[in-house]
Amino acid sequence: MNAAYVHGKRWAHGAPAPHTVFVLPPSQQSVFLLSLTDMAALSKIPHSCYEVGHTWHPSCVQSAADITKGALEVSFKIYAPLYLIAAVLRRKKKDYYLKRLLPEILWSTSFLTTNGSLFIVFFCILRKLLGGFYPWSSGFGAALPASYIAILLERKSRRGLLTIYMANLASETLFRMAVTRGIVKPIRHGEVLLFCITASIFMFLFRSNDGLKGFAFSALKFIIGKEEIPTHSNMADSVGTPAAIETEHSQVSAEKADHKRKTLIAYTRKLLESICKHGPRHRCCKHYQDNCISYCVKGFVRMFSIGYLIQCCLKVPSAFRQMFSKPSRLPSVFYNKENFQLGAFLGSFVSIYKGTSCLLRWLRNIDDELHALIAGFLAGVSMFFYKSTSITMYLFSKLVETMYFKGIEAGRFPYFPHADTIIYAISTAICFHAAVMEVQNLRPSYWKFLLRLTKGRFALMNRELLDVFGTEASRNFKGFVPMLDPRYTTVISRTVLPPGGDAKLG
Structure with missing residues (x-):
């Protein structure tokens, strides 16, 4: 050979x-x-x-x-x-x-x-x-x-x-x-533009009655919050009225006074609640426990924390494998740049959407699902913090799927068996x-x-x-x-x- x-x-x-x-x-x-x-x-x-x-x-x-x-x-x-x-x-x-x-x-x-x-x-x-x-x-x-x-x-x-x-x-x-x-020629920041358009349509469907169902609706409800979902008569009761909430707060305050829990944490909490409660809030806004400013800030802090923790958890397995061979890399799990980028992306998306929705309610003096088109598009700019073609294409694919099935329900699109x-x-x-x-x-x-x-x-x-x-x-x-x-x-x-x-x- x-x-x-x-x-x-x-x-x-x-x-x-x-x-x-x-x-x-x-x-x-x-x-x-x-x-x-x-x-x-x-x-x-x-x-x-x-x-x-x-x-x-x-x-x-x-x-x-x-x-x-x-x-x-x-x-x-x-x-x-x-x-x-x-x-x-x-x-x-x-x-x-x-x-x-x-x-x-x-x-x-x-x-x-x-x-x-x-x-x-x-x-x-x-x-x-x-x-x-x-x-x-x-x-x-x-x-x-x-x-x-x-x-x-x-x-x-x-x-x-x-x-x-x-x-x-x-x-x-x-x-x-x-x-x-x-x-074709690639468009600069094309993934951000496509994400803005996709987010705009998704948020409009989220605000519309029977626009979204199942997992998509539940996911957006978790990210954005129940304050932005469509208004229904039965949901108004579950959300509560300002008077009822004020009564609950007064009872809580009375209990605190009776138990004399005058610690630094209690005072700080009371101060924050006072700042959040007393401030500009439009009558159409359903975030009764917060003014419009604190409503946006809280949304940013919450989703920033979730995004940061998600990215940390994704890096934990690889960090454990390197714990003994390269222990100096362990702190990078918590201080990695991507952790803050994902947190900034999710946090800014929610805060921009909520802030734009509140602003449009103030300007137009009504609460309209069409606001979600503008708010969703502007919120999509947050992808500059965490550019991801994979996320954009996945959401766009889900949007196409959602629109196709809505077209089937309306009798406008044919149904193809075994299409999947x-x-x-x-x-x-x-x-x-x-x-x-x-x-x-x-x-x-x-x-x-x-x-x-x-x-x-x-x-x-x-x-x-x-x-x-x-x-x-x-x-x-x-x-x-x-x-x-x-x-x-x-x-x-x-x-x-x-x-x-x-x-x-x-």
């Missing part, structure tokens, strides 16, 4: 030799370049699936088994803690842990494992059926049937959420592809296609997820052979060329050592 010399050491075929570049003799280089030109003209490359895809092993069956084994392990590690934490937060009973927890974990694990393993299976099948690789077959063509079959294995209750996520990711990927090709499975399959196929052909246009976090799911094998594809399609497939791989066994190759290329001797490495 021929061998190459890597850094002065003899390296046999079949063993992994990452980040190596082979130099062919001039005569073979001209043949190789000529063949690439012909392939580009035909928009098809005749290489085998071993030469392009599963370069770590020439067997299609063994390669699929490798992907399945790795994906199964990673999928279980992802879903086991996810379902366990969700069960704890939802306060599930003992019967759930004994009978339903493990089956649900295995159910979702099989879905994710199938999605990864069937991709390489259809990758090989299409190569054998087509006799080569077309620009669409190595990514989109292989991922489409794999994703469709996989989503059918997932529980129906989770398909909608997965579809929204992947549709959001696919939209972002398509936009980046269009920018790369010069079809079809959208998921197409969206995932787009993302897999980007991962194969132009990973530079894929969201970095999703690329890292694919590497984790495949144990790094997704990066071992021979993308230099795919460069002939003009997508710069190998741009982010620093000239990586896998070492292939010539016994299982079909076309001469610089990834294969020429017969009759060793090749020099440059």
